[in-house]
Amino acid sequence: MSKAEYTGPLEPMGCHCYRIPKTYKPGMRVDGHIYANEKLLEAIRKDQAPEQVANVATLPGIQVASIAMPDIHWGYGFCIGGVCATDPNEGGVISPGGVGYDINCGVRLVKTNLFLHDVQPRLKELVKQLFHTIPSGVGRTGKYKFDPAETRRLMGEGPKFVIQRGLGVPRDLDHTEAYGFIEGGDPELVSDHAVKRGSEQCGTLGSGNHFLEVQVVDRIDDDQVAKAFGLELNQVCVMIHSGSRGLGYQVCDDALASFRNCAQKYGFHLPDRQLACAPVDSPEGRKYIAQMRAAANFGFCNRQLLMQQAREVFAAVFGRSWEDLGMELLYDVAHNIAKLEEHTINGQKKKVWVHRKGATRAFPAGHPEVPEAYRAVGQPVIIPGDMGRASWVLVGAPGAMEKTFGTTCHGAGRAMSRTAAKADAAGRKIDRELEHRGVIAMASSRFGLAEEQPKAYKNVDDVVEVVHDANLSRRVARMRPLGVIKG
Amino acid sequence: MHELFEHTADLGLRAVAPDVNTLFAEMAACLMSAIVEDPASIQPLHESALQLAGTEKDYLLVDWLKELLLRFEEDHMLFATFDVQVSDTGLTATLRGEPVDPQRHALAHEVKAITYHELKVIQTPQGWLAEVIVDI
Numbered sequence: 001m002s003k004a005e006y007t008g009p010l011e012p013m014g015c016h017c018y019r020i021p022k023t024y025k026p027g028m029r030v031d032g033h034i035y036a037n038e039k040l041l042e043a044i045r046k047d048q049a050p051e052q053v054a055n056v057a058t059l060p061g062i063q064v065a066s067i068a069m070p071d072i073h074w075g076y077g078f079c080i081g082g083v084c085a086t087d088p089n090e091g092g093v094i095s096p097g098g099v100g101y102d103i104n105c106g107v108r109l110v111k112t113n114l115f116l117h118d119v120q121p122r123l124k125e126l127v128k129q130l131f132h133t134i135p136s137g138v139g140r141t142g143k144y145k146f147d148p149a150e151t152r153r154l155m156g157e158g159p160k161f162v163i164q165r166g167l168g169v170p171r172d173l174d175h176t177e178a179y180g181f182i183e184g185g186d187p188e189l190v191s192d193h194a195v196k197r198g199s200e201q202c203g204t205l206g207s208g209n210h211f212l213e214v215q216v217v218d219r220i221d222d223d224q225v226a227k228a229f230g231l232e233l234n235q236v237c238v239m240i241h242s243g244s245r246g247l248g249y250q251v252c253d254d255a256l257a258s259f260r261n262c263a264q265k266y267g268f269h270l271p272d273r274q275l276a277c278a279p280v281d282s283p284e285g286r287k288y289i290a291q292m293r294a295a296a297n298f299g300f301c302n303r304q305l306l307m308q309q310a311r312e313v314f315a316a317v318f319g320r321s322w323e324d325l326g327m328e329l330l331y332d333v334a335h336n337i338a339k340l341e342e343h344t345i346n347g348q349k350k351k352v353w354v355h356r357k358g359a360t361r362a363f364p365a366g367h368p369e370v371p372e373a374y375r376a377v378g379q380p381v382i383i384p385g386d387m388g389r390a391s392w393v394l395v396g397a398p399g400a401m402e403k404t405f406g407t408t409c410h411g412a413g414r415a416m417s418r419t420a421a422k423a424d425a426a427g428r429k430i431d432r433e434l435e436h437r438g439v440i441a442m443a444s445s446r447f448g449l450a451e452e453q454p455k456a457y458k459n460v461d462d463v464v465e466v467v468h469d470a471n472l473s474r475r476v477a478r479m480r481p482l483g484v485i486k487g
Numbered sequence: 488m489h490e491l492f493e494h495t496a497d498l499g500l501r502a503v504a505p506d507v508n509t510l511f512a513e514m515a516a517c518l519m520s521a522i523v524e525d526p527a528s529i530q531p532l533h534e535s536a537l538q539l540a541g542t543e544k545d546y547l548l549v550d551w552l553k554e555l556l557l558r559f560e561e562d563h564m565l566f567a568t569f570d571v572q573v574s575d576t577g578l579t580a581t582l583r584g585e586p587v588d589p590q591r592h593a594l595a596h597e598v599k600a601i602t603y604h605e606l607k608v609i610q611t612p613q614g615w616l617a618e619v620i621v622d623i
Contacts, residue, residue: 101600
């Protein structure tokens with residue numbers, strides 16, 4: 001990594017948690033808590049991500065701790081893999097940087113009733129069709145066009161709007177976080193620039209680490225929960241990782257510009273300008289919350305349309321309707337978002353703004369926000385890994401409510417920078433290497449596969465081991481990639 | 488002179504120049520090099536003007552790059568040349584470029600946004616230095 005190593009304190013607290021005491025740097029209001037093991041900690045120390053955990057601990061109104069997951073890596077302002085809860089009644093702030101540019105970036109997992117032996121003979125054809133049908137990469141626009149008024153309706157109604165047009169079925173909403181609609185958004189507050197960026201991009205994958213994968217369940221760790229989720233060994237699924245596209249990026253950008261002077265205006269000091277924030281109860285804070293919620297609803301629409309296109313491709317390739325192929329949504333969950341949630345803090349129930357930036361909600365069994373079909377076992381948590389090794393399905397566990405505001409990790413976390421990964425891939429053919437491992441991969445850009453090669457990521461199994469052992473979420477099924485499309 | 492530098496999940500843009508006007512032009516060219524594999528493939532066919540207000544050079548640089556990114560995102564425009572005049576109250580610029588042509592322009596990265604993280608515009612003994620991290 002290009003940045004200096006972190007040399008500050010990381011004190012073991014037990015149960016895979018390491019503490020940065022609030023005495024570490026001036027202005028910290030709470031400790032930092034990083035979930036990791038010794039192996040991951042070695043990688044975590046190699047850049048300034050722990051320093052960013054300490055910086056987040058300075059935010060007004062922060063509760064309990066500035067928390068980071070084992071897939072933590074150096075971000076801008078906030079680390080990626082960070083969790084921060086603020087109490088509006090204690091001057092708590094909302095921070096666009098704590099959500100990220102890609103508002104409601106998230107993952108959805110779609111089941112099929114196909115098994116490995118059904119898909120293997122037609123895998124190349126399937127991946128090729130997915131790649132040619134689903135827009136991916138820089139500058140690619142979607143087949144669905146929405147005018148500005150319709151784009152605002154996507155934000156105002158969520159996927160219900162596209163489902164009414166036949167692009168999905170109402171039961172898809174039952175298995176989407178927040179039922180695909182976060183209340184309190186105001187599409188009219190979203191700028192024309194954001195609407196313009198989003199209007200051509202709903203139903204497109206994007207670039208960077210976003211992907212659509214055909215995967216197979218290659219290990220079941222919890223038979224009972226897997227059964228409740230409808231997963232079994234050798235079953236084929238589709239995993240989709242994308243967010244709110246240019247619309248969300250612009251909403252974040254607009255908010256950061258309007259928050260430039262908030263620290264001075266509201267009288268607090270920020271160690272990094274990218275931490276820009278405003279009190280929840282301020283004109284700037286209220287406006288961003290309404291915009292962010294609207295953009296989040298657009299993100300759900302984007303993944304709904306990506307899923308629908310995948311369903312159509314499967315139907316065409318296998319000559320059966322998607323319903324007949326059992327292509328039901330298992331779950332859709334965000335990992336870049338801020339939500340007002342009730343949590344118990346020091347024995348007292350409080351409503352706090354939980355910022356999850358590269359961190360996934362992981363509510364346990366019995367939580368009222370877990371869909372009825374899963375309430376007895378807990379919320380499905382979908383963890384994308386890398387395109388050569390594995391991804392995971394986990395289930396929310398009680399430890400998350402006790403320690404991390406109902407949150408777990410979101411992925412493998414990068415181990416190499418993009419430039420280092422590209423240099424490492426020079427002279428190699430990543431697609432051929434993946435094919436030798438049984439994975440058919442297609443990308444729009446020459447750099448896409450190089451920068452996203454498996455080696456560029458930590459081993460997701462190590463990350464998942466920590467959150468499992470810390471009881472933040474429990475292992476259910478391991479998914480192995482068969483086909484990958486990327487930007 | 489400009490270059491891309493590494494940042495874990497994202498990319499850094501860095502430029503050095505003898506004066507601020509050239510610095511802003513170099514940073515714009517650096518942004519184009521993050522978006523397009525071969526910036527030399529962009530032809531200066533269409534001219535447009537741009538004006539921005541701002542008194543702080545670092546924020547002005549972010550606003551300048553944001554505006555170029557917006558023109559790429561909204562109008563699919565890539566730019567080859569940048570004549571920039573930075574003053575104490577803002578900047579005026581003349582841009583020359585063309586719309587994306589998938590036959591000639593291989594796009595490299597989707598730049599989501601220009602960030603404020605570790606933003607630098609500083610005067611050095613050799614001239615000026617700027618650094619910006621872009622979100623990929």
